[in-house]
Amino acid sequence: EVQLVESGGGLVQPGRSLRLSCTASGFTFGDYAVSWFRQAPGKGLEWVSFIRSKAHGATTEYAASVNGRFTISRDDSKSTAYLQMNSLKTEDTAVYYCSREGTTIFGVIIHHAFDIWGQGTMVTVSS
C-alpha cells in the first residue's frame, strides 16, 4: 500500500525546537518531491515547505512565515523526509501533513499537486 506516515509531533514551549518525520512505503520515495502543509485548529490549509527529488537537485522552498526557522530535508535511503522546526511560535500550532507530489497513471509528474498524504501529526506550541 502506498502511504506516508508522519511522526514527531507534540507539545513544545515557544522558542523550542521539534523535528517531524514523514516515512514513505509502497513506492520509490526518492523519485518524488515532497511537501509539508499545516492546518491550524478550525482553519484552512497552508503550504509550509517543499523539497524536490535528488534528480532535480533536492532544492527547497519555504513559506515566508517559516523561512529561516524551518528546514526541510530528505534521506532517500530511509524513505523519509524531515521538517526541522526551530524557534517555534504559538502561531505554528497546527496539524502538520506531509504529501507527495503526484503523478498520473502514466507516471508523469503532476506539477505541484499532491496525491498521497499522511494522516497528520499535531504540533502544539504553548507555555
Add this chain to the structure above:
Amino acid sequence: DIQMTQSPSSVSASVGDSVTITCRASQGISSWLGWYQQKPGKAPKLLIYGASNLQSGVPSRFSGSGSGTDFTLTISSLQPEDFATYYCQQANNFPLTFGGGTKVEIK
C-alpha cells in the same frame, strides 16, 4: 503571492443536487490549479489537477474547468460521502496557496 478566493464559503445542498464552487486567482495561473476534498479529522484528498483532469479513482461526478484566473469545481448529483470541505490550490508558483475553503453541508 497569488491570492486564491473561493466562493461560496459554505453551501447547503441535498443528495442528488448539483453544486458549483468557484475559485479566483489574483493573477493568471494558466491551468495550474488543483481541487481537494477534506473531511473532518482527515487529510486532504486530491480530486482534480491541471484545472480539469480527474485524479485516478475519483468519481466522474466531480469535474473542473477554467483557466487563467477563474475556475470551477462542479459536483453533479451529490452523494452522502461528498459532504465535506473543498479547497482550491494554485500550483503555478511558490508560495503555493489555497483558497479559504467551501463547506458543503447537508440541507
